[in-house]
Amino acid sequence: MSEGLFTQLLDLACGAFLLAAVVVLWRRELAAIVRIFALQGVALAVIALVLGLHEDRWGLIVVAVGIGALRAGLLPYLIRRALRAFVAEQNGGDGGLGRHGGSEEARETQPLVNVAASLLTAAALTLLAYAVASPLVELDPTPATRALPVGLAVVLIGFFVLVTRRRALAQVVGFLLLDNGITATAFLAASGVPLIVELGVSFDVLLAVLVLQVLTLRVREAFGTTDIDDLRELHD
Amino acid sequence: MNTVGYTAIALQVGAVVAGAPLLTGLMRQTRARLEGRVGAGVLQPWRDVRKLLRKEPITPVGTGPAFRWAPLLLVATSLVLAVLVPLISTNTPVRARADLIVVVALLALGTLALALGGLDTGTAFGGMGASREMTIAALVEPTILMAVFALSIPAGSTNLPVIVAGAAGQPARLASPAGLLAIAALAVAVLAESGRLPVDNPATHLELTMVHEAMVLEYAGPDLALVEFGAQLRLTVLLGLLASLFAPWGIATGASLTAVLLALLLVVLKVMVLGMALAAAEVFWAKVRLFRVPELLAGSFLLALLAVTVSYFLGGEGGQ
Numbered sequence: 034m035s036e037g038l039f040t041q042l043l044d045l046a047c048g049a050f051l052l053a054a055v056v057v058l059w060r061r062e063l064a065a066i067v068r069i070f071a072l073q074g075v076a077l078a079v080i081a082l083v084l085g086l087h088e089d090r091w092g093l094i095v096v097a098v099g100i101g102a103l104r105a106g107l108l109p110y111l112i113r114r115a116l117r118a119f120v121a122e123q124n125g126g127d128g129g130l131g132r133h134g135g136s137e138e139a140r141e142t143q144p145l146v147n148v149a150a151s152l153l154t155a156a157a158l159t160l161l162a163y164a165v166a167s168p169l170v171e172l173d174p175t176p177a178t179r180a181l182p183v184g185l186a187v188v189l190i191g192f193f194v195l196v197t198r199r200r201a202l203a204q205v206v207g208f209l210l211l212d213n214g215i216t217a218t219a220f221l222a223a224s225g226v227p228l229i230v231e232l233g234v235s236f237d238v239l240l241a242v243l244v245l246q247v248l249t250l251r252v253r254e255a256f257g258t259t260d261i262d263d264l265r266e267l268h269d
Numbered sequence: 270m271n272t273v274g275y276t277a278i279a280l281q282v283g284a285v286v287a288g289a290p291l292l293t294g295l296m297r298q299t300r301a302r303l304e305g306r307v308g309a310g311v312l313q314p315w316r317d318v319r320k321l322l323r324k325e326p327i328t329p330v331g332t333g334p335a336f337r338w339a340p341l342l343l344v345a346t347s348l349v350l351a352v353l354v355p356l357i358s359t360n361t362p363v364r365a366r367a368d369l370i371v372v373v374a375l376l377a378l379g380t381l382a383l384a385l386g387g388l389d390t391g392t393a394f395g396g397m398g399a400s401r402e403m404t405i406a407a408l409v410e411p412t413i414l415m416a417v418f419a420l421s422i423p424a425g426s427t428n429l430p431v432i433v434a435g436a437a438g439q440p441a442r443l444a445s446p447a448g449l450l451a452i453a454a455l456a457v458a459v460l461a462e463s464g465r466l467p468v469d470n471p472a473t474h475l476e477l478t479m480v481h482e483a484m485v486l487e488y489a490g491p492d493l494a495l496v497e498f499g500a501q502l503r504l505t506v507l508l509g510l511l512a513s514l515f516a517p518w519g520i521a522t523g524a525s526l527t528a529v530l531l532a533l534l535l536v537v538l539k540v541m542v543l544g545m546a547l548a549a550a551e552v553f554w555a556k557v558r559l560f561r562v563p564e565l566l567a568g569s570f571l572l573a574l575l576a577v578t579v580s581y582f583l584g585g586e587g588g589q
Contacts, residue, residue, distance in 0.1 A: 048446025048579055059568050149567040156574045163578055182582060
């Protein structure tokens, strides 16, 4: 692969990766958020694939395929299934008010920071990531390390989603954004971690999502909603 | 070079002035056809202007100079924009003055004049429309600046003809992530600035939703004709700017007359296609609630800011 084409493809994939994180902040419907998260998984897989093809490392290509399957396929599928279960239960559960309740559960209605302000915060976080990463980039300015701030920005934005959203599923997406950002940073800074470590991390994430899903179901059974604000006191 | 340059400017202004009402007519006609109506025809805005110009000029009691000068200032700034923005040729005698910041300031001056005119009437609607318009303008102007800054970084200048000529010579610049983000941001900003559907409904007279219409409610006769004409000019110039920034193919960069004529034909086609696409999209869009408009505009500002950071850092600080 020629150097120019490599840079172009890598920049495009990184741009899409960052854009997906921003659009997650923008949208309110959880279904749309999950779809965008899946697209971000595809962008992450493309970053790994481009790096692997550029450096002729087959391990990285295998990792890219695995990441694509996990982050663009399996994880969104799990979240979507949980979401559908909530909405269906809500609709079946309380007859007349069901439609309204169902849509309530499927939307992030009132984030702690309103959407316009969180978009501007995301802009500030991106600039912060660029400022923090610039000494690292100067060490070895290749196209991959130049894109390093993108990974850091997604880490920060994921953290922001994690702390400002109220619905449990939106917070799960925030956690996964954070993890996507960490993986991207690893790829861009060091061309990825060894295959065995990557496998371990991937299974960890999968397990965490499964545990969070069960936890969310329990929260839902106990309180009738997944709004985290209701968890003010301990129940037995 | 000078004769061809002046010819290009004359052609450009002529095309914008003659074409602005036709573009609005075309967009209305497209909407009408898609909604299953017959429509009034493409020439209707020109007929409206003629009808309004024949009427007696009336100003409300108690209004001052702001009300009387606003339509003239709006049309004047739009005409200066039509001269400055490189639509058919980047090699014109005014190219040294066609700076991005001048263009945005002229846009803001027109908006401000109209808002002052709306305030001057002292009616509830005028004040409400003016305050809404200024809220939107305060978010739109920085977005336009940012989005074009993203494109000006690879060109190394904020001069619009230089940016357009650079992009025409190197189309790869536009396919970069910075270019794509800037296109999205600028498209939203243009929709908001020209008062089109997701932000403001140009066909409404419902008090709760109107922005532009509320400001111009007190105008009548020739003044109203000028206000309408100014709004049409702005829409045309902004769509033309969008076309020449992101699809600069065919724009004349040299000093040959045939290239200028070809560019004129192409830019008319491009603006027509953009206008029809916009009108077709408006059939399917609903107006965003007024309180969600800052959200939409903050999003587009963020896209523009990302475009600037991405083009600055990924492009490798001046390394291209």
